[in-house]
Amino acid sequence: MPVALILVLLALGSVLFHVMSPWWFSPLASNWGYMDSTIVITFWITGVVYVVILLFMAYCVLRFRHRKGVKAAYNPENKKLEWGLTIVTAVGVAAMLAPGLVVWNDFITVPKEATTIEVLGQQWMWNYRLPGKDGVLGTADTKTVSTENPLGLMPNDRHGDDDIVIVGDALHLPIGKPVKLSLRSIDVLHDYFVPQFRAKMDGVPGMTTYFWFIPTKVGTYEAMCAELCGTGHYTMRGAVVVEEEAAYQEWLKKQPTFKQVADRAAKRRGQSDLASGEKMPAFTK
Structure with a gap:
């Protein structure tokens, strides 16, 4: 009982x-x-x-x-x-x-009008790349990743010159427009997840994965890694800001392109060489 x-x-x-x-x-x-x-x-x-x-x-x-005087009946089938x-x-x-x-x-059926944005996961931060004025993302390879080129864009691909590069900062999205997130990883398995979007996907080293969604509510949302990716896994967080089209365009204008980032890196490298006292090549008549 x-x-x-x-x-x-x-x-x-x-x-x-x-x-x-x-x-x-x-x-x-x-x-x-x-x-x-x-x-x-x-x-x-x-x-x-x-x-x-x-x-x-x-x-x-x-x-x-159990009751006295009552026997169980055997019924195997x-x-x-x-x-x-x-x-x-x-x-x-x-x-x-x-x-x-x-x-x-x-x-897995992405609308034709969806804008493709690349998400690059690495221990322990999120980087993003948006298409520039040509509307096409340049090619990338993890072999070319460096401090001057954190997303590994191919320098000889002209489509990548105007790509918008966001390193470790918030991603902004316009409300009401479909977005395709193309995921890559340069080290270990990551998983890009924003709970309010109800969409997530693994970022797998050596391959590209994707998912799509339409932001429907203005606000700031936390992006996190939903795959154990190392000792700093708990710190791998970012932000996604959904805003009106006008505010999004204003934000977009302030973001650097890959060419601008590369030029700044080259300038800093040149200044560092001069500061280290390296001799400049002599010009002969």
Whole structure:
């Protein structure tokens, strides 16, 4: 009797905790409301099954408890019960998988009008690259990464000269416009995640991954790494600012291009050479 009561209380307590819990989704700030709907469907299906199983266990403990003079019946096979459980289980699994497959199809189908922005993960910061006036991102390679070229752009690719380079700073996005984030990593496995956008993806060394979304709410959101990436993993955080188009364009004008960053680096390198006392080459008549 006490065990059956404990099982019933466990079922009721779990439901009440889920309904009354203050820990729920963060406010949605993108078009991926389907993610929330899919999770809610999964909660309903697994929750109902969980409660039914606990109540059934409580019934069995109470109904088939030990009593004097009562013997257990041995019934190793019950085809009707087995078929019923198989069908119910199959329907439940399909009901959980089907919405996820639909959402995944949308998740990997990027709108043609989406702006591609590169996200480069490294221990332990986020760097970004936006297309310049030509609207095309230049090619990049981790082999060319250096202090002067932190994103590893190919110097001989002219499409990269006007690319906007953001190193360790906040990413700004215009509200209401689709964005494709193309992820790379220069060291270990990272995972770019903004909870309010309901979208995330691994940044894998040696390959490019992506996801897309539409920012729908103005605000500043925390970008974090959702993959254990080393001792400084907990510090790998950034910010994504969603703003109106006018404010976004003002911010964009203030950001340096790859060519400007490279020119500044070359100038600093030249000044450092002079300060170190290196002899300048002599000119002969």
